[in-house]
Amino acid sequence: MENVFDLLKARGLVAQATNEDAIRELLAKEKVTFYIGFDATADSLHVGHFLQMVVMKHLQDAGHRPIALLGTGTTMVGDPTGKTDMRKMLTVEQIDHNALCFQQQMSKFIDFSDGKALMLRNGDWLRNLNYIEFLRNVGVHFSVNKMLAAECFKSRMEKGLSFLEFNYMLMQSYDFLHLNQNFDCKMQFGGNDQWANIIGGVELVRKVTGNEVFGLTFTLLTTKDGRKMGKTEGGAVWLDPNKTSPYDFFQYWRNIDDQDVTNCLKLLTSIPLEEIDAIDVTSGAAINAAKERLAFELTKTVHSEEDAQKALDTARQLFSGAADHEHMPSTQLDPQLVQDGAVAILDILVSAQLAASKGEGRRLVQQGGIVLDGEKVTDPLLTVSAEKLQQGVVIRKGKKIYQKITLA
């Protein structure tokens, strides 16, 4: 049987590991319990989390037992890694709510039945820690000098780092210790930015229990020029269909950089490597086909095959100029906007969220960025009759943002 470690490696998922050979061996000889932590900083998972779940899934499929650790405790502190400023403190209610959202979304990807995977919350053990006790049992094992030298605090040494956040590493390390002692957890995985936190845990476990445990980080999902992937102007690309519609999700991948396509296919999809290697990305047409495949596969996994098909159909129709717009994003206008039997174009743009303000809408029109039912709008004062709206009109903003507008 193929070793999962080799599979992860071949797909380019592995970034750093504490002891490659030992990890490889361990994964080959026994069913290993491992964990990945997720801090509940938002009410939906995003693309970055998705990568983590892909890894989790690979390992689960290979017979290992994942622990998805919801950071209901660590989120109270806030990970300073990679942040230039302290992040906003979340309330307990927000954190618990976010964790619940995570929990529901994760169940879609990972099989938690019959103990095949566990979902735990570190708030269960972190929130009630006794300060003095914790300092004596865990704090002793950490060297401040060493911590300060860690790469992840570098940017914070200039901007400032609060004691609260400084403790984050201890919290996460303690998690590993707790999981090792109570669930026989032997490995921790995480994004490459988590390296320092992970080693902290590995060392703590060794110092306290003498057990050798392992850490492994995987590649961060970044574009070729190093930017974090899954971020757009409007924020993150969410997995929650209410926050990022399946169509937008599809389009995000459909519009990805040429140079990132192969990498994304390897990292995020479950298409076999041989098949990916065979995908032609040398011509414009072939690259577009590959992007379409990528977008379809991911939408299918994250949402459903039906959603993926709809998004694909809609996109094909829109971009080939056909008029069918069954599945495109739509907006129902408030009837109160009707004045003298018509609605002003600027009001339509604002209510459909195609423009943030009327001023922006006016600019768009003046610059020729708005097309109504195939006709370029040139007059910002244009109105659209109520009858026409009742039938439904299609507005295009820029090259690829479409919206169907109807009157409620």
Added chain:
RNA sequence: GGGAGUGUUCCCGAGCGGUCAAAGGGGGCAGACUGUAAAUCUGUUGCCGUACGGCUACGGUGGUUCGAACCCACCCGCUCCCA
């Protein structure tokens, strides 16, 4: 606790007491070119108004002034030096 700085529009950052909705860069948006890509070039980028204009903004609160992002006082946040 003492001292020195600093806080500007999405971000960085410039900003003589009036001519500042505020230079410049980044980012965003749009146009051209393209392959629903990248790069490049152009325009644009507080809100309302077709426009003259009005309104809201320069950490907070007061004050000086005909007039304040710019001056003063106090407060808050952050950085650095000393303790």
